[in-house]
Amino acid sequence: MSTILDLDPFDLPGWLGEGEVVWEPETSIAGGSLVRGRLTDGDRSVPCDLLAVDEAYPSPVAGDGVRRQSHQAWRHGQVHLVEHDGRPTLAVPGRDFTADAVLEAVGRLAKAVGAETERYSVLLRLGESRGG
Template sequence: MSEAACAAVDAFDLPEWLGVDPVTWTAVGRLRHGIVPGVLHSDTSDHELPCDLMAGDVAYPVAVVDEATRVQIHQAWRHGQVHVVRRGDRITLGAPGTDFTAPRVLDAVGRLAKAVGAPPDHFSVRLRVARDGSGWDRGGQ
């Protein structure tokens, strides 16, 4: 696995329903190589958007992003924002660090709500509990 090409996304270019509808982000897989696959889904319509979480500081076995993107992730986070990028056909929320705790997931999704102008209480998060009962299914690298 190598660094995936990332292109910055302006929140104003995201679908309008994200700022209007109640929305749930759902983890659909485990953390692997710094990425948690997920999906944003409108709670009131059939709208859906693939949306992953990315731990921007993962560097082993390879860096998940290039250095410039990693710096942008840290700058956005420091200013209370989340760096949104497109990786292939998927929107991805970048956060500093190497993994995602439940509070970090809530923080990243809350920052997305802020970016699209939605009240934070319009966004929900759904995580899966690990089979071994040790916490949410964030897996390993």
């Protein structure tokens, strides 16, 4: 299990609450409990991953405390922001991701940084990149 630390949304760059922002995954969201991604405004970007905290096989991806905090935040219409492997990460209840779960998580992040959700977009990949 990786080290996961709490992160305050106000520790993220201020531009995330000011203009149009796009979250883009580096791979398909169907890849498991961790989806690496980035938030960008066209000129700047910051890593922002998604972690499905309830995945437990072959080993748990998050401890009980992180899982509890993630479920509590979700229940209250928020998302639990953490640092996972040195990267800002949205800790989301569940074992994997659907398009709806990604949209909901990124929308909750927008609210957490004081942005209007209409200013945030999500770009999803239909399959894995075949890089060269």
